[in-house]
Amino acid sequence: MIKGQQMIGIKFYPDRLIQNLIKGLPGPRWSKRYNMAYIENTKANLGIIFNTFKGEVWINYNRFLTNKPLKTTNEAIDVEWYRKRKPIPQFRCCPEEYLLKLELKKYANSTVRTYVSFFEMFINHYKHKELNAIDERDIRAFLQKLIHRNVSNSYLNQVINSIKFYYEVVLGMPNRFYEIERPRKESKLPKVISKEEIISIIENTNNIKHRCIVKLLYSSGLRRSELLNLKISDVDSKRMLVRVKDGKGNKDRYTLLSKSALDDLRLYYREWKPQDYLFEGRKASKYTAESVLNIVKKSAAKAGIRDTVTPHVLRHSFATHLLESGTDLRQIQVLLGHGSSKTTEIYTHVATNTFKKIKNPLD
Template sequence: MNSMKSITLYHLMIKNQKMIGIKFSPDKLIQNLIKGLPNPKWSDQHKMVYIRNTKTNLGILFNTFRGVVWINYNHFFANKPVHSGNKNVDVQWFRNRVTAPEYRLCPEEYLLKLELKRYSYSTVKTYVTYFEMFINHYRDRDINTLDEHDIRAFLQFLIQKGVSNSYLNQVINSIKFYYEVVLDMPNRFYAIERPRKEFKLPTVISREEVLSIIAQTTNIKHKCVIELLYSSGLRRSELLNLKISDVDSKRMLIRVANAKGYKDRLTLLSLTALEDLRIYFREWKPKEYLFEGRKGGKYSAESIVKIVKEAAKKAGIRQSVTPHTLRHSFATHLLESGVNLRQIQVLLGHSSSKTTEIYTHVTTNTFKSIKNPLD
């Protein structure tokens, strides 16, 4: 096979029908082979030849070019599974929403595919919100006729509104999900440009400031909430999902079940926090979840944020402190005390060590060893 001769396959939508796009450099051999394909046509818009996207036609295409011309199908076939092991998510709430009569809802097949792919509730909410924003921007257009130019124009519209890079990336993901996953056209918008990922340092406070925040809590329940967020490095959602049985006082560990990425892990249980938890347990008597609302069930996420912010304000800390600030501070303080990055990665539940390495940028150890030129 001549390595210089190649074709690249693309997913196209032309006149509301799925097509196989075939792009190639001018070559007589390839042109002659293409003439033998079922009803090949030229697209001025996409600058490539196309044929109907059917299993039969795809088989004919591969049989025609295999062994003669190299076929690049990286833009055509999916290269990884999507959340195949996650637990079910109920999307009925999205179906039952009350919206304005002229508001355009995402297609039912979009919600169905999100269910089948078992995305988390927060991801489902994000995807539906952003995709509906996109299709309402083009309310008078059939969504299957929208192409790369329309997507880029919409992204430019958002950029002019001053949205962040991470926001734009989520919008792109929600749009690609419909055209590439729901319509089963993998990598159709492979060439859509993504903004660079923003590099932001985590917000960290000192150990003394953490202790002052804990000292400003108004009751033992609030005190335990802040102590666990910090001493166990928990995400807010992980704290809310903790059950009484997840606290292992014999091994001094906390079991975090179904954390981000639907992975279980173990993290540290502070002796100080354990003593306060015992007082809290006798006083509040939770039944299932470690922290429950007045009527039972999970404690609210808003309440956790309110507890942290009010205690930080009373402690006189000027910078914004959130539950995640306590998690960042936990990791940074461990690193400063000599704990290695791999151990911190395990405690935080990070899939990649690169995520954990960001804390090396905020540890005071990095700067203490450098003599300031002014001094």
């Protein structure tokens, strides 16, 4: 946005050919603020850019395809709740076009909640200022306040994403805030507990349902959301596999089914008789994420484990124990549903067999 008008920014490495081609575009100008050339953002000008540079340079067109759905999952997108909220005096609600774009792009409900929450926090910080008038300096000042509150890097990145979504996706301003600094990516090792501690947690569950939940989280390496989305038909007892539908990144995969877990699942099914989802709450509704977290935490506390144990700790432990038993890293990657082998390689830093092969210089 320059003087209230949308422009097409052209950023490139210094090159005489590109500079000469830009001069041939309709009314090119240079922005000192954004450090790039620009022309008026019209459909005709966009076509001229591609015809001018065709065969000479590669152009990133992704930012102009803002209506392309992000996901093709059948998950019901829960945006209507935000529209029907009771108005709060002096509170600036998320704009309708923001909600509509989240809905059209079929963002996951967890992402919708995160984006709406953070964006409303941001716009209420500048409630007396028009959204289009907010610039990079304002955003930096807002982020600085959050940093002084000692929020995590992940929290800060999600705030930036929610703000960028409005200006770049909703309003269609390509790379509006490309100069906003992001916190350096943290490199933390996954928290892992021993097999003996896993067994102790299972033994300290309250009932057969809770035992099945803990066993599946660990023995199949499931994320909490994946466990909650499991249907009865996703348990393949003949092939001893669990089918995960619409996992992270909208990917399907198969993972292991433990014989011990299967035996307990059969007892659980006869006793609890779930109708649709494998684990259900009241009135056959989907079990809640909070319930699963509480089951794991309380069972770990009863087992006398001092460290906080979460469903993701069980997943980390599953991967690490497989690696320690000699399972190939590529196979672990497939079971976990990781898109990149680099993500799975983190477990080599905590697997004990990595260190057992190394002789200590003191010894």
